[in-house]
Amino acid sequence: MHHNIVVSQEIRPNKVYLVTYPDGSQRYVKKYLAQQYQNIFDVLNTLKQQKFRNIVKIFDVIIENNELICVYEEACKQNLREIIKSNEKTFDTQDILKCLLDIIGGLLELKNLNIFHRDIKPDNIVYNGQDYKIIDFETAKRFQDDRTKVQSVDIGTINYRAPEINQNRAYSSQCDVWSLGCLFYYMLFKQEGDHMQQLSIPQNHYYDDKIIKILKSMLEKNETKRIRLDNLQKEVQELHNIYNNPTQSTGLEQNTTNLVSDINTTIDKRHNNINTFNNIMTKLIFKEKNEQKIIKLYQFWTKRLETKFSEEIQQRQKIEKLLLMQIQEFKQKRIQIDVFASIDQIKNELNCIQDLKDFYDF
Secondary structure: OOOOOEEEEEEEOOOEEEEEOOOOOEEEEEEEEOOOOHHHHHHHHHHHOOOOOOEOOEEEEEEEOOOEEEEEEEOOOEEHHHHHHHOOOOOOHHHHHHHHHHHHHHHHHHHHOOEEOOOOOHHHEEEOOOOEEEOOOOOOEEOOOOOOOEOOOOOOOHHHOOHHHHOOOOEOOHHHHHHHHHHHHHHHHOOOOOOOOOOOOOOOOOOOHHHHHHHHHHOOOOOOOOOOHHHHHHHHHHHHHHHOOOOOOOOHHHHHHHHHHHHHHHOOHHHHHHHHHHHHHHHHHHHOOOHHHHHHHHHHHHHHHHHHOOOOHHHHHHHHHHHHHHHHHHHHOOOOOOOOOOHHHHHHHHOOOHHHHHHOOO
């Protein structure tokens, strides 16, 4: 170990240390047995020569006594698993998409160097306060090109390991896309899927359809059909832009239109006035730009259905689902909304809308 540095903490016995330099700066020192980690020296030396935004900075790689490979790297003290556990309620869709974009960026940086990481998981992603970075290259390997197909046994972490690896088939860098899909699933639902079964999407989620579509494209079992990193980056970047620009739609409007159409076709003709009411509410919500009023319109809609058409439970529940989705979307955009207003308060706030004047009958 370098002179004039102090071991501040032993993170993993005889393996990972947090060290402090005389100027107060800190780095991690990781030690590997040279015989067990023949690949890592080549990978880390390659990374040491580069500067990346989304890969942890490698300062030095040295061999001690022909036995130990010592790696001096940037110290980011919280990994993604710790971040999510301590911020489960506030780690929202915007944070998730930012993290996902950063990891895709890191994997593309590795791909350009023909390096497969092979162990993407929450513990191997860290945050420096600005960017998420990939760490831990114990299982990483450099190949001649990205199209190289290899076979390995027990590479990576079991719940994040691609099916082609589990089945001991040849695989490519697409294995990292699968692992990233498992990580995306963990960020969205705060749970890890069973590696032996098809990952199922929880029924009671309120994520946009585009997010679920991206997730499924990453968890395509056939690696030749699995979305490629460059295409994935484009799709996630587009979605990230939408969530960071409140004037753009995330697809909720289309969901509303589809659900209302479904409702209207299933309602008996003797309730034709429900169709009119549903169509008016849909148009009013689409036209409204004030977030508070959008929520009030949804609340007005569900309350009137509940009061005037109590037998149409299934139809009302669909509108309630839309309301919850809209609340979730506004929260993700950090828009302050009041969801606890009484029906009288709701009516008072909406009484200036002429199209509603015939529906204050409840």
